[in-house]
Every structure is written in C-alpha cells, then in structure tokens.
Amino acid sequence: MRRETTEVLIVGGGPCGLMLANELGRRGVRAILIDQKATTAFSPQANATQARSMEHFRRLGFADEIRAMGLPDDHPTDISYFTRLTAYELGRVSLPSAGEARKLIKTMGGSWSAAELPHRVSQKFVEAVLYRHAKACPSIELAFSSRAVAVDDTGDGVTAKVEPAAGGPTRLIEAQYLIGTDGPRSLVRRHLGIEYTGNGGADRDFMGGRMLALYLRSPAFYQVCPHPRSWMYCTFNAERRALLISVDGKGEFVFHTQVRPDEDPSSVDDAKALDMFRQAMGATIPVEILSRDFWLAGRALVADRFRAGRMFLGGDAVHLFTPTGGMGYNTAIEDAVNLGWKLAAVLKKQAPEALLDSYEAERRPVALRNTGFARTFADSIGLYRPSPALETEGRAGESSRRRAGDYLAAHARAEFNIPGFTLGARYDGSPVIADDPAPSPPDTPNAYVPTGKPGGRVPHVWLPDGRSLFDCFGFEWTLLCLGDPAPHASAFLAAATAAGLDLKVITLDDEEARDLCESDLVLIRPDQIVAWRHIANSAVDAASVLARAVGWVKGALPVSGCE
Numbered sequence: 286m287r288r289e290t291t292e293v294l295i296v297g298g299g300p301c302g303l304m305l306a307n308e309l310g311r312r313g314v315r316a317i318l319i320d321q322k323a324t325t326a327f328s329p330q331a332n333a334t335q336a337r338s339m340e341h342f343r344r345l346g347f348a349d350e351i352r353a354m355g356l357p358d359d360h361p362t363d364i365s366y367f368t369r370l371t372a373y374e375l376g377r378v379s380l381p382s383a384g385e386a387r388k389l390i391k392t393m394g395g396s397w398s399a400a401e402l403p404h405r406v407s408q409k410f411v412e413a414v415l416y417r418h419a420k421a422c423p424s425i426e427l428a429f430s431s432r433a434v435a436v437d438d439t440g441d442g443v444t445a446k447v448e449p450a451a452g453g454p455t456r457l458i459e460a461q462y463l464i465g466t467d468g469p470r471s472l473v474r475r476h477l478g479i480e481y482t483g484n485g486g487a488d489r490d491f492m493g494g495r496m497l498a499l500y501l502r503s504p505a506f507y508q509v510c511p512h513p514r515s516w517m518y519c520t521f522n523a524e525r526r527a528l529l530i531s532v533d534g535k536g537e538f539v540f541h542t543q544v545r546p547d548e549d550p551s552s553v554d555d556a557k558a559l560d561m562f563r564q565a566m567g568a569t570i571p572v573e574i575l576s577r578d579f580w581l582a583g584r585a586l587v588a589d590r591f592r593a594g595r596m597f598l599g600g601d602a603v604h605l606f607t608p609t610g611g612m613g614y615n616t617a618i619e620d621a622v623n624l625g626w627k628l629a630a631v632l633k634k635q636a637p638e639a640l641l642d643s644y645e646a647e648r649r650p651v652a653l654r655n656t657g658f659a660r661t662f663a664d665s666i667g668l669y670r671p672s673p674a675l676e677t678e679g680r681a682g683e684s685s686r687r688r689a690g691d692y693l694a695a696h697a698r699a700e701f702n703i704p705g706f707t708l709g710a711r712y713d714g715s716p717v718i719a720d721d722p723a724p725s726p727p728d729t730p731n732a733y734v735p736t737g738k739p740g741g742r743v744p745h746v747w748l749p750d751g752r753s754l755f756d757c758f759g760f761e762w763t764l765l766c767l768g769d770p771a772p773h774a775s776a777f778l779a780a781a782t783a784a785g786l787d788l789k790v791i792t793l794d795d796e797e798a799r800d801l802c803e804s805d806l807v808l809i810r811p812d813q814i815v816a817w818r819h820i821a822n823s824a825v826d827a828a829s830v831l832a833r834a835v836g837w838v839k840g841a842l843p844v845s846g847c848e
Contacts, residue, residue, distance in 0.1 A: 286446075286455045291315045291426075292632050294445055294460040296433045297467035298322065300331075300408060301600030301617035303415035305464060307345055308625025310422025311760070314632055317458060318425070319447050321432040325416050328500045328576045329407035329539040332517075332530045333611030335707035337742070338618045339401035340755060344813070348401055351414055355406030358384035360534040362405045362516040364701055366693040368676050369520055369567030370529065373686055374512050376694035378701065391747055396704040396733040398745045400753040403707070405516045407532050407539070408614055431456075436463060436476050438594040462628060463596045466617070471602035477593045481605065483656065487583035489667030491526040492607055495544040496582045499558055500575040504536030509570050521689060523671045525564035537575070540565070543582075550579050582607050583663065585656040591645035597624060604652040609662035610700055610730070612655045615707065619812075620648055626761070626811035630835060635785045640717065640836030647712040654710065658730050662700045669696070704733035712740040712814060717836050719817035723803070737802030739815045744801035754798060759789030761811045762834075766792040768805030773819075776827040777808075784831055808834060 293309055295302045298320030309316045334342075334351065342348040356362070359382050366375040381389050386402040393399070419425050430450040437444045443463040447456040465473025487493040507514070518529040527542035542561050544550055553561075555574055563569050588603040600617035624644050630636035669692060674681040705728065712718050713725055718740045725741075726734035735744035743765070746754045757763075764777050774790045781788035799805065806819035808830060816834040819825055 286457050288457045290459045291317045292461050293628060294458055294463045296465050296473055298429060299466060299600060300412060300614050301621045302466035303412060303419055304618050304621035305625050306419035306425050307415060308621060309629060310419055310425040312629040313424050314629050315424045317428055319428045319431040319433055321450060323430050325412035326409045329409050329532050331408040331614035334404045334406055334411060335615040336399045336401050336403050337707045338615045339404055341618060341622055343401055347414055347418055351406060351411055352383050352404050354410040356383060356531060356534040358382060361514050364517045364697045365515040366519045366521055368522050370510055370518055370565060371567040375521060375686055376690035378694055378697040398735060400745055400755045433472055436473055438596055443595050465598045465602050466600045468601045469605055473596060474598055474602050477596060479588050479590050481586035481588055483586040485584055485586060489583060490670050491543050492609060492663045492667040493583040495550050496580050497542050497544055497553060497558060497561060498580060499540040499577050501540060502537050502573040502575055503570055505570045509568055520565040521671055522676055525561060527565040585660040587652045587656055591649055597644060599624060604656055606656055606659045607663040610659045610703060610706060612659055616652060616655050622812045623648055636835035637837060643715050643717045647715045651710045658706055665696050699731060703730045706730040708733045708742055715740060717834055719833060735801050737804055737807055737815055737818050739817055741815060743809050743813055743815050746795060746798045755813060757791050758809060759787060761787035763809040764788060764790045765807040765809060766790060767799040767802060773806055773825055780828040780831050
C-alpha cells in the first residue's frame with residue numbers, strides 16, 4: 286500500500302468537487318480529487334447554469350469560455366410547450382441567446398443587475414472546463430478512475446483507502462480534511478451516518494416519480510419539427526409528458542419523460558425508449574441513442590448535517606433536487622465556493638478552525654430554501670393535468686389549448702425568470718456575518734432586491750467606464766470605500782497584514798453603489814458576500830471587524846494570526 290499525504294482530499298469529481306479543486310488550487314492548497322469515472326460526464330445531466338454560477342466562473346476567469354460552449358451563439362433559448370412536438374404549439378417564453386446575453390447584461394438593472402446572465406449549457410461541457418482549469422493548478426491532482434473504499438477521521442487528520450479502477454497498488458491517502466462530493470449514494474455521508482430529511486418523492490402527473498433520460502442524436506428533428514427553434518421543448522398531453530433539451534443546437538438532445546405507473550422500468554429497452562420518444566414527437570424520425578438512464582423526480586431532500594469532525598459534504602451528497610428551476614448543480618457550485626476559501630484560510634493559519642463551522646450554518650439553510658423553491662415549481666408543472674379535449678379539433682379543443690398555453694407560459698415565466706432564486710440567497714444568522722439592524726429583503730424566486738446588508742451578495746453595478754464592479758474586487762478580501770477612505774482604509778490594511786489576510790482596498794465615487802450598499806464602507810468576503818458594512822455615526826474597529834469575519838469570537842482581541 287502506497288502512503289501519501291496532502292492537505293485536502295476530495296471524494297467525487299462532479300461539479301462540486303471540481304469547483305472546489307479550482308478554489309483550492311487558485312489558493313495554492315494541496316488537494317487530491319478522486320473519482321471512479323474514467324473522465325468527466327458524458328451525458329448532459331444539468332442543462333442550466335444560473336447567473337450566480339456564471340459570476341463565480343467570471344471570478345475564476347473562464348466565464349467566456351463556458352458561454353462559448355453548448356448552443357451556438359445565435360441559438361434561441363426559448364422554453365416552448367406543445368401537445369406533441371410536431372403538433373400544436375401551446376405557449377412560448379422567449380429568452381436571449383448567448384450572443385444577445387453578452388450585450389443585454391450591460392443594459393439591465395433592478396433584479397437583473399449582475400455581472401453575468403444565465404447560460405443554457407449542459408453540465409458535461411461545464412465539467413470539462415472545470416477539469417481543465419483544475420488540472421492546470423500545480424497543487425491539484427485529479428485522480429479519475431480511482432475509487433475510495435474506506436475513509437476514517439483519526440482526530441488530527443483523515444485517511445482514505447483508494448483503489449485504482451485498472452488495478453495496481455492501493456493508495457492510503459492522509460489529509461487534514463476530507464470533502465465528500467460523491468453524490469446521493471455518498472460513501473462519505475454513509476460512513477458518517479448522516480441522513481437526508483425532507484420529501485423523498487411526490488405523486489405528480491409529471492416530475493414526480495421514475496423518469497427516463499435519453500441522450501440522443503437526431504439532426505432530422507430540425508427538418509421534421511415545424512416550430513421555431515427552442516432550447517427546451519415540452520410536451521403536454523395525456524399520453525406522454527416529456528421535455529426535450531437542445532444540447533449542441535446541431536442534433537444532440539436530452540429527452541426526459543415520466544415512466545407511467547403501467548410501465549415497468551426494467552422492461553424499457555432501446556426500442557421501448559424510442560417508442561416513448563415517438564409518442565412525444567408525434568412522428569417517427571431517425572434517432573441514435575447515445576446513453577440512457579433512469580432517475581427519480583419529486584425529491585426535496587437535505588442532509589441533517591454538512592460536517593462531522595474533519596469531514597464535510599457538498600453537492601448531491603447533502604441536497605437532492607427535483608431539477609425544476611435548475612438549481613441542484615448551481616447550489617453545488619456555491620457549496621464549493623463557500624467551503625473553498627474557508628478551508629484555505631484555516632490551512633494557511635489565517636483563521637481559526639471555528640471558521641469551518643460556518644459552512645453548515647450558511648449552506649444548510651440555503652439548501653432548504655432552494656429545494657423548497659424547486660419543489661414549488663415541480664408542483665406547478667407536475668400537478669397541472671391535460672384536459673381530455675386538448676388534442677381534439679373544434680371549439681372545445683381550441684379553448685382547452687388556449688387555457689393550457691396561458692397556464693404553461695405563466696409557469697415558464699415563474700420557473701425560468703428567477704433572479705431572486707439565484708442571486709438572493711442570504712447567510713443571515715451566520716456566526717461570521719456582522720450584526721446589522723436593517724431588515725432583510727423579501728425572499729422570492731422571481732424578484733431580487735439588491736442590498737448591502739451583511740449576509741448577501743454585494744449589490745452589482747456597471748461602472749461608468751464599462752467595467753463590472755465585481756471585476757474590481759480582489760480574489761480574497763475587498764474593502765469597498767464609497768466615500769473618503771481615510772483613515773479607515775489604512776486601519777483595515779494594517780489589521781489585514783497582522784492577520785495574514787490579503788485585502789484589496791477599492792475607492793469609488795459611485796452614487797449608485799453607495800445608494801445600494803447604504804454605506805460608505807463595505808467589507809466583502811472572497812465569495813463576494815458582504816461580511817460587514819459601516820453603519821453611519823458608529824465607531825469602526827477594523828481589527829474586530831476582520832476578527833469576526835474570519836471566525837474569532839465576537840469581541841475577540843485584534844487579529845494576529847492563528848499561530
């Protein structure tokens with residue numbers, strides 16, 4: 286058995302694990318990521334990258350690379366509803382293409398004031414980019430085709446036995462911390478004895494039970510489908526509820542359909558799967574199946590704990606979504622961002638071990654919030670049933686289709702125009718977020734209220750020179766001065782130097798930013814969350830502010846490092 290040491294061991298190479306490897310690698314933390322797959326995902330899986338995830342990709346420098354992947358630059362990203370894909374169109378919600386999004390973002394304000402708009406791109410493409418950039422970090426080892434068979438917390442570290450898929454010597458890896466991002470059947474979560482709680486399933490006409498997923502190639506679809514192109518095509522009829530998502534805009538799609546109670550999943554072979562697709566299509570066309578699998582819709586589950594000792598959990602290992610709203614993979618990305626900077630700060634002795642307690646305190650409430658919103662969307666689409674007249678000719682059919690179209694279009698606007706869902710999550714009550722008397726804004730999926738109140742994403746503005754405010758931030762800590770920076774800036778810089786923290790001071794004369802932040806001085810964390818803001822006419826103790834933000838008890842002595 287080969288014995289090795291590292292600082293962090295990541296078990297699981299999906300979006301959460303790969304994003305965590307990038308966060309740690311950019312900070313020079315030594316980490317080994319293991320995953321039993323030979324490479325990143327082949328099948329599309331998640332298909333929507335929300336604006337907040339794109340902002341994090343922008344922070345890491347590869348948002349443009351991801352936006353260039355997936356659909357062609359001019360491909361519509363509409364969500365459209367049909368009785369069948371070659372029959373009646375019921376409703377449509379139009380959304381900007383990737384090319385349009387690049388132009389629109391600089392003109393948008395209010396709820397959609399952001400550095401990036403969402404992007405319709407399959408997870409398989411995102412994982413490939415995350416892998417490539419993590420692999421370029423000298424401190425990161427990506428060990429795919431490897432399987433963790435046992436993990437243990439020794440009290441002062443963790444160990445894992447890792448077997449290569451192709452055979453060879455077992456590796457015994459010793460690390461200071463272990464992160465389980467190994468999916469719903471997580472070895473790490475089971476080892477820790479942590480359970481999910483919540484809704485394990487739901488009885489719905491759609492998005493509530495066993496689902497078939499087909500990754501297929503059919504360029505002929507565009508010749509046969511009589512309707513304008515979309516990103517997502519949804520069928521709504523009494524025989525076959527389904528959705529078809531464009532993967533590359535050239536002929537690759539992912540098809541999801543509910544397996545009805547009278548259908549046995551074990552009897553679904555390629556021929557039966559193609560028949561299900563034909564029912565949704567309303568016609569027979571040439572189709573090549575690239576992969577197929579089953580998954581369970583209707584779940585809204587969150588783990589009871591996100592940490593035990595030196596082991597942490599993230600991604601599907603701690604929260605399982607019905608994918609309405611597209612927030613499962615995006616929530617996993619933010620898990621990695623939140624935990625990444627905290628692990629690095631503790632390992633570099635810039636913060637105490639107590640900082641790591643804030644991971645669960647911050648991320649578990651967000652997981653409960655997000656799974657709840659996703660469940661609401663699933664109820665909206667899944668409990669709405671087709672009327673018997675929907676596909677008939679005549680007045681009753683026309684009336685039925687009009688009602689269904691109105692409802693489905695309204696549902697799509699609610700499910701896919703979700704700035705509050707993706708930008709409005711907050712860490713109120715976190716031990717490392719400063720107290721602030723202002724009320725938090727309403728938390729709704731379809732409206733985001735920018736606020737400088739500590740605990741939320743810093744308000745975004747476009748600066749007069751065309752830059753995003755977010756592009757001005759440091760990679761670690763940022764002090765945003767929206768008034769006269771003296772003498773506070775020098776005090777914060779001195780306190781940060783004493784603590785070993787990397788702090789960038791930005792001085793801006795921007796009325797909009799000051800109005801949104803409602804302060805002249807704002808401390809911003811590495812994850813672009815407001816940690817503290819100056820309340821008018823109150824004293825400022827820079828050392829105490831930083832001490833609270835990195836996990837020292839409230840009222841601790843000035844920060845001086847963790848030696």
